Amino acid sequence: MSNQIAPKRPLSPHLQVYRLPLTALMSITHRLTGAALALGMLIVAGFFLAAATSEEYYDMLMRAADTVGGKAILCLWSAALYYHMCNGIRHMFWDTGMFLEKDQANRTNYAVLMVAFMLVAGTWVYAYYVN
Amino acid sequence: MAGKKTKSKYIAPLKKAKGLGSAHEGVDHWMAQKITAIINAPIILWFVFSMINNIGKSHAEFTAWVAHPIHTILLLVMVSSVLYHAKLGAQVITEDYVSRKCLKLFKLIAQKIFFFVLGVACVYSILKIAFMAGI
Numbered sequence: 001m002s003n004q005i006a007p008k009r010p011l012s013p014h015l016q017v018y019r020l021p022l023t024a025l026m027s028i029t030h031r032l033t034g035a036a037l038a039l040g041m042l043i044v045a046g047f048f049l050a051a052a053t054s055e056e057y058y059d060m061l062m063r064a065a066d067t068v069g070g071k072a073i074l075c076l077w078s079a080a081l082y083y084h085m086c087n088g089i090r091h092m093f094w095d096t097g098m099f100l101e102k103d104q105a106n107r108t109n110y111a112v113l114m115v116a117f118m119l120v121a122g123t124w125v126y127a128y129y130v131n
Numbered sequence: 132m133a134g135k136k137t138k139s140k141y142i143a144p145l146k147k148a149k150g151l152g153s154a155h156e157g158v159d160h161w162m163a164q165k166i167t168a169i170i171n172a173p174i175i176l177w178f179v180f181s182m183i184n185n186i187g188k189s190h191a192e193f194t195a196w197v198a199h200p201i202h203t204i205l206l207l208v209m210v211s212s213v214l215y216h217a218k219l220g221a222q223v224i225t226e227d228y229v230s231r232k233c234l235k236l237f238k239l240i241a242q243k244i245f246f247f248v249l250g251v252a253c254v255y256s257i258l259k260i261a262f263m264a265g266i
Contacts, residue, residue: 035220038217038246041214044210044253045249045253045256048253048256049252051193052263081175085171088172130183131187
């Protein structure tokens with residue numbers, strides 16, 4: 001009997017049955033952006049290597065950055081960077097024991113998102129203002 | 132006291148023989164991640180700001196900027212700190228999500244090599260620019 005019923009029962013409250021709360025979504029996003037930024041260091045290394053190799057390679061990369069695709073990548077990159085930075089600062093507060101209550105975690109979610117968004121916007125406004 | 136006695140009663144010496152349990156290096160890992168994070172935040176902001184100001188600049192202008200001693204040092208600190216931070220983070224992700232022991236070990240070693248090579252490439256390039264442009 002129990003053998004026939006058992007497979008149909010849910011295992012236990014599991015990742016798939018929950019709609020992830022914002023706090024959980026932001027936690028996994030922190031990891032995803034971290035992994036993406038780590039891979040982004042390939043581009044940074046490539047950039048320094050290009051500049052160290054020749055003027056042509058440097059110019060090639062600078063032209064690539066100025067295309068729509070290049071700007072799109074840089075835009076996503078800056079968003080990942082500022083998000084990871086802001087959420088990382090929140091992690092530092094958490095390490096001291098601050099903001100660990102549920103409502104504080106919920107409120108600081110929005111603080112992190114807002115500051116990160118403002119930094120992205122500020123960076124791109126500055127980039128267009130300088131040029 | 133009582134806790135210690137119960138512990139030794141239930142945990143067999145096999146645990147030590149198999150190397151299970153805490154490796155007693157978690158704090159070092161955590162601390163290194165925090166220290167590199169503290170370095171990363173301001174230095175990356177400086178780098179992003181500098182790269183925006185570099186838009187439209189020629190190769191000669193960029194290399195001259197890199198060759199300024201303070202900039203060279205800050206760039207070297209940046210790539211070291213960021214790559215070390217990335218290595219620590221990637222390690223945690225692999226430890227958490229890759230459960231097959233053999234694959235986990237392979238990924239951990241591959242990641243170490245990846246970030247080490249990336250670091251060497253960055254440091255070499257920055258130093259080459261610094262010394263070539265300086266002359």
